[in-house]
């Protein structure tokens with residue numbers, strides 16, 4: 143099929159082959175300008191899909207700071223290779239950060255408790 147005979151703003155041939163009328167695509171056909179305008183208004187800008195991983199692909203071990211770091215590396219690889227959307231990576235990274243903070247607080251609290259118990263034992267108290 144012969145493509146649209148009009149040129150784009152940059153001077154290159156339009157090249158469109160769909161919906162030609164008198165050798166012109168809808169965007170270059172002055173007779174269909176109103177229709178082209180209506181079509182443009184009717185279609186909301188398509189958003190790219192929020193690609194996510196499956197439940198099976200999710201990192202399962204988030205029980206240590208090291209495991210969370212490994213999960214964060216996985217998120218990095220997934221977003222950098224286009225497997226997941228940046229928005230998804232942002233949410234996952236925020237969740238992993240919260241988990242690491244919680245694990246660190248838990249670890250510090252347990253450490254302090256042990257110190258207190260040791261001090262009490264040294265003073266002869268149970």
Ligand SMILES: [Zn+2]
Nearest residue numbers: 146156167170
């Ligand atoms: Zn055209």
